[in-house]
Amino acid sequence: MAKLSAIGFDADDTLWQNEQFYRLTETRFLELLSEHGERQVLADRLLEAEKRNLALYGFGIKGFTLSMIETAIEVTDGRVSTAVIEKILAAGRDLLRHPVETLPHARDALERLSGAYRIIMITKGDLFDQERKLAQSGLGDLFDAVEIVSDKARVTYERIFTRHADGPEHAVMVGNSLKSDIVPVIQAGGWGIYVPHDLTWSVEHAETPTEAERFREIRDLSELPDLVREIAAA
Amino acid sequence: MAKLSAIGFDADDTLWQNEQFYRLTETRFLELLSEHGERQVLADRLLEAEKRNLALYGFGIKGFTLSMIETAIEVTDGRVSTAVIEKILAAGRDLLRHPVETLPHARDALERLSGAYRIIMITKGDLFDQERKLAQSGLGDLFDAVEIVSDKARVTYERIFTRHADGPEHAVMVGNSLKSDIVPVIQAGGWGIYVPHDLTWSVEHAETPTEAERFREIRDLSELPDLVREIAAA
Numbered sequence: 001m002a003k004l005s006a007i008g009f010d011a012d013d014t015l016w017q018n019e020q021f022y023r024l025t026e027t028r029f030l031e032l033l034s035e036h037g038e039r040q041v042l043a044d045r046l047l048e049a050e051k052r053n054l055a056l057y058g059f060g061i062k063g064f065t066l067s068m069i070e071t072a073i074e075v076t077d078g079r080v081s082t083a084v085i086e087k088i089l090a091a092g093r094d095l096l097r098h099p100v101e102t103l104p105h106a107r108d109a110l111e112r113l114s115g116a117y118r119i120i121m122i123t124k125g126d127l128f129d130q131e132r133k134l135a136q137s138g139l140g141d142l143f144d145a146v147e148i149v150s151d152k153a154r155v156t157y158e159r160i161f162t163r164h165a166d167g168p169e170h171a172v173m174v175g176n177s178l179k180s181d182i183v184p185v186i187q188a189g190g191w192g193i194y195v196p197h198d199l200t201w202s203v204e205h206a207e208t209p210t211e212a213e214r215f216r217e218i219r220d221l222s223e224l225p226d227l228v229r230e231i232a233a234a
Numbered sequence: 235m236a237k238l239s240a241i242g243f244d245a246d247d248t249l250w251q252n253e254q255f256y257r258l259t260e261t262r263f264l265e266l267l268s269e270h271g272e273r274q275v276l277a278d279r280l281l282e283a284e285k286r287n288l289a290l291y292g293f294g295i296k297g298f299t300l301s302m303i304e305t306a307i308e309v310t311d312g313r314v315s316t317a318v319i320e321k322i323l324a325a326g327r328d329l330l331r332h333p334v335e336t337l338p339h340a341r342d343a344l345e346r347l348s349g350a351y352r353i354i355m356i357t358k359g360d361l362f363d364q365e366r367k368l369a370q371s372g373l374g375d376l377f378d379a380v381e382i383v384s385d386k387a388r389v390t391y392e393r394i395f396t397r398h399a400d401g402p403e404h405a406v407m408v409g410n411s412l413k414s415d416i417v418p419v420i421q422a423g424g425w426g427i428y429v430p431h432d433l434t435w436s437v438e439h440a441e442t443p444t445e446a447e448r449f450r451e452i453r454d455l456s457e458l459p460d461l462v463r464e465i466a467a468a
Contacts, residue, residue: 056330058362062296069303070323078316082307085319089304096290127361128292128384150362 004232006165007113008157008185009143010175011123011130014221015110016137017101019199022064025091029068032084036076046071051203058150060126065092096129100136105221110142112225118165120145122173124152124180152180157188172228174221179206186212191231193218238466240399241347242391242419243377244409245357245364248455249344250371251335253433256298259325263302266318270310280305285437292384294360299326330363334370339455344376346459352399354379356407358386358414386414391422406462408455413440420446425465427452 012018026046030039037045049067057063068088072080113119121143123130130148134140145164149156161171168190175181175195182192183206191214209215218227246252260280264273271279283301291297302322306314347353355377357364364382368374379398383390395405402424409415409429416426417440425448443449452461 053327056327057296058360060296062291062294062300066296066299066323066326069319073316073320073323076316078320080316082310082312082314082316082319085303085316086307086312089300089307092300093287093290126292127382131384148361150365 001166001170002232003234004117004170004172004191004228006118006120006161006171007228008120008122008161008171008173008175009110010173010177010181011121011133012125013176013197013200014103014174014181014195015106015121015139016103016133019197019201021095021098022201023199025064025068025095028091029072029088032087033072033075033080036080042071042075045075047202049074054203058126059124061092061095061129062126064095065089068092096132100133102137102139103221105224107139107142109221109224110139113228114142114144117228118144120147120160120164122147122149122152122156122160124149152177152184154184154187157185157190161188161190172231174224176200177204177206178208179204182206182215183209186214190214191216193224193227195219195221195224235400235404236466237468238351238404238406238425238462240352240354240395240405241462242354242356242395242405242407242409243344244407244411244415245355245367246359247410247431247434248337248408248415248429249340249355249373250337250367253431253435255329255332256435257433259298259302259329262325263306263322266321267306267309267314270314276305276309279309281436283308288437292360293358295326295329295363296360298329299323302326330366334367336371336373337455339458341373341376343455343458344373347462348376348378351462352378354381354394354398356381356383356386356390356394358383386411386418388418388421391419391424395422395424406465408458410434411438411440412442413438416440416449417443420448424448425450427458427461429453429455429458 030042033042049071053067069085127148147160157168161168165171168188172191172193173181173185174193176197182194186192194217264276267276283305287301303319361382381394391402395402399405402422406425406427407415407419408427410431416428420426428451
């Protein structure tokens with residue numbers, strides 16, 4: 001059995017921009033409510049609502065929109081106008097329609113690795129929205145499998161890499177979230193290749209597992225093919 | 235190759251109640267807005283919003299909640315109170331938390347068929363919410379595979395039954411939606427077994443394909459094991 005047979009890719013902020021569009025929407029939200037409180041206070045209340053609702057809504061834009069509406073009512077003690085709520089609804093719809101911008105080197109890295117490895121997209125978020133983004137990205141044909149999951153835990157990687165390849169011990173996962181993409185895949189016995197993104201949602205932060213033997217970090221996806229070759233040959 | 239090797243099951247209103255909880259939420263919505271219009275007019279406007287948003291939100295409770303808020307603002311020309319919007323948000327959350335009620339004979343039919351066939355749950359809706367319902371239903375162990383999809387078209391069934399079994403020609407799909415569960419699977423070459431439910435969302439209606447050779451209809455899931463045996467033996 002080959003040492004490495006599968007490469008998993010996170011999508012949002014690994015293959016294409018995501019968080020920056022959320023931030024723009026959040027900025028719009030904060031502007032709409034600027035007369036009702038300090039910017040940072042409003043942002044904190046929104047984050048609180050998002051975290052509180054995560055267990056019920058999961059990840060994605062629709063839940064984010066619902067949390068924005070909830071926060072707008074809360075922070076204004078119900079005095080927010082329906083015109084503002086309509087604008088929040090529209091901002092959510094705009095976010096769902098936002099064109100996909102693939103990140104530098106994403107296509108090239110996928111093209112250089114596909115064929116030699118099973119290439120699997122593993123992403124969280126709204127099923128519908130992630131499928132739209134994959135279709136728009138034009139990268140769909142480069143994947144052997146696509147897994148849109150509600151959570152990324154150790155068992156998630158065990159299940160996916162066993163279903164589509166030779167198990168997590170023979171797999172690499174590439175992503176920008178230490179918490180979701182890197183730490184759990186290393187726990188499952190695989191390699192975690194961390195590609196930091198300038199913007200990563202605070203909920204996705206975790207300590208860098210620098211001690212872990214199977215942890216790697218690269219600056220961007222242009223460094224991935226060589227690193228994969230190195231791991232496979234070691 | 236066996237004539238039949240896989241049985242797909244729709245989930246909402248095939249294995250467990252769903253639409254009736256949506257209807258209760260809709261009733262609550264109509265009551266909240268009763269001073270702003272005729273019940274039927276309000277219901278029609280809500281359905282219009284849901285259909286309009288389907289291409290953006292997909293299926294599921296979060297999109298339904300967003301459409302209720304949008305409709306509440308629309309039909310009142312913005313005069314709806316934020317107290318009502320808060321109640322709509324709460325109704326959406328209640329719907330997401332609603333306990334799962336499996337339908338009569340669901341467990342028994344699954345138990346009698348599992349082992350002899352690959353049993354696959356194929357359902358639309360919010361990923362997160364469907365996973366919650368599957369976990370709560372206690373039926374999870376009876377499935378060989380679970381596919382939560384954004385749409386149920388002919389290609390969806392071709393892909394799923396090819397991935398998990400011997401293709402749609404050797405598969406049966408069981409469900410309450412003619413449009414989503416029955417017509418496309420017959421187009422893909424499989425059998426469609428229709429189990430009508432008293433309540434089926436109007437968007438899911440389609441003409442009954444009574445002419446199709448591979449169309450079957452049963453009253454409830456107690457009739458399924460015998461029908462499957464009959465199809466496999468014919």
